[in-house]
Amino acid sequence: MESKELIKRYIYAVTKHLPENKRQDVGQELESLIEETLAERSQGRPVSDADTKAVLMELGRPVELAAKYDPHTKDALIGQPHFSVYLRVLRIVLLAVTLGMAIASLLEGFITFESNVFVFFASVLSNIWQGLLGAFAWVTIIFAILYQKDVKLDYDKDDLEDLPAVPERHQEIKLRDIIASFIFTILFLILFVVVPQVNIPLVWENSGLIPVFNPEVLITLRWLFVAAASAQILNLSIRFLARRHTLPVFFTTLLEAILQVILLLTWFHTPNAFNPAFVELTNDFAPFMFEPANWAPLQSLPVAISAMPLLLLIILGGVLLGTLIDLITTGVKTFWGQKA
Numbered sequence: 001m002e003s004k005e006l007i008k009r010y011i012y013a014v015t016k017h018l019p020e021n022k023r024q025d026v027g028q029e030l031e032s033l034i035e036e037t038l039a040e041r042s043q044g045r046p047v048s049d050a051d052t053k054a055v056l057m058e059l060g061r062p063v064e065l066a067a068k069y070d071p072h073t074k075d076a077l078i079g080q081p082h083f084s085v086y087l088r089v090l091r092i093v094l095l096a097v098t099l100g101m102a103i104a105s106l107l108e109g110f111i112t113f114e115s116n117v118f119v120f121f122a123s124v125l126s127n128i129w130q131g132l133l134g135a136f137a138w139v140t141i142i143f144a145i146l147y148q149k150d151v152k153l154d155y156d157k158d159d160l161e162d163l164p165a166v167p168e169r170h171q172e173i174k175l176r177d178i179i180a181s182f183i184f185t186i187l188f189l190i191l192f193v194v195v196p197q198v199n200i201p202l203v204w205e206n207s208g209l210i211p212v213f214n215p216e217v218l219i220t221l222r223w224l225f226v227a228a229a230s231a232q233i234l235n236l237s238i239r240f241l242a243r244r245h246t247l248p249v250f251f252t253t254l255l256e257a258i259l260q261v262i263l264l265l266t267w268f269h270t271p272n273a274f275n276p277a278f279v280e281l282t283n284d285f286a287p288f289m290f291e292p293a294n295w296a297p298l299q300s301l302p303v304a305i306s307a308m309p310l311l312l313l314i315i316l317g318g319v320l321l322g323t324l325i326d327l328i329t330t331g332v333k334t335f336w337g338q339k340a
Contacts, residue, residue: 003052007034013062026069078147086143093135099233101131173239185232192218193225204281214275221267228263231256245333253330257323268312
């Protein structure tokens with residue numbers, strides 16, 4: 001790694017632990033300090049990578065240096081450098097517990113579900129909450145003990161090679177997008193795997209609650225639904241840990257896209273994919289939506305697709321278009337990130 005890139009990453013590793021209103025000033029101060037120290041060390045000769053590493057090692061671990069600029073990190077239950085490691089471990093553990101408890105509760109509910117959706121959903125949330133509380137308590141206790149006992153964390157020149165790259169703004173993955181996608185995935189599992197007899201319910205005059213899709217078809221495809229949702233959860237986990245577009249993010253996005261396409265083609269090509277009661281209810285004012293697409297531009301499509309009801313074809317086209325755009329966007333951002 002070149003000296004300029006190493007310095008850039010080191011300053012980013014320090015300032016990312018500071019409040020935003022301090023980052024720019026501290027970054028400029030550090031840059032000046034490093035340049036002056038390198039000039040003194042090199043004595044007029046070209047600065048080598050070894051010189052840069054030696055100066056950065058003298059400055060110390062980024063988290064420890066950040067603590068000197070932020071007085072709020074002192075006299076804490078868990079101080080630096082343990083606190084930064086604690087946060088990183090806590091995020092991973094809480095995410096793993098959330099995903100594990102959610103999947104386990106959903107699968108258990110699928111087997112033991114009786115009739116009350118709200119009781120089931122409350123049970124899932126309760127299990128996740130209890131798991132999170134236990135995980136938070138144990139991780140906090142362990143790191144508090146390590147910090148109070150002054151257990152040292154190793155730091156050597158090899159650690160400089162592992163400094164995080166400074167992410168470009170367009171390469172960052174926003175946390176709110178990850179959370180929104182995760183919530184959507186859990187709702188998807190609940191509606192189409194745990195309570196397929198409800199799936200997307202409609203209330204129409206005196207007809208009561210009518211699900212849009214055929215519950216019997218959903219039950220036969222439940223493991224395909226679980227596989228597609230698991231791929232999405234894996235993708236979201238990688239995105240959460242990386243928080244930027246990397247090769248693992250792209251490959252898990254590709255896996256998710258492949259499973260989604262397989263699921264949709266299998267599901268929509270199944271006879272009576274729609275609930276017959278829903279078809280009968282809406283047939284009076286929109287019968288063409290449930291007939292095979294016979295428009296001239298669609299006749300060039302494969303028979304397996306053009307034979308689908310028009311409404312399914314519209315849904316399929318919209319989902320595939322969104323999946324393709326997401327895959328291309330992720331691929332482009334990953335490509336430019338690798339080149340940088």
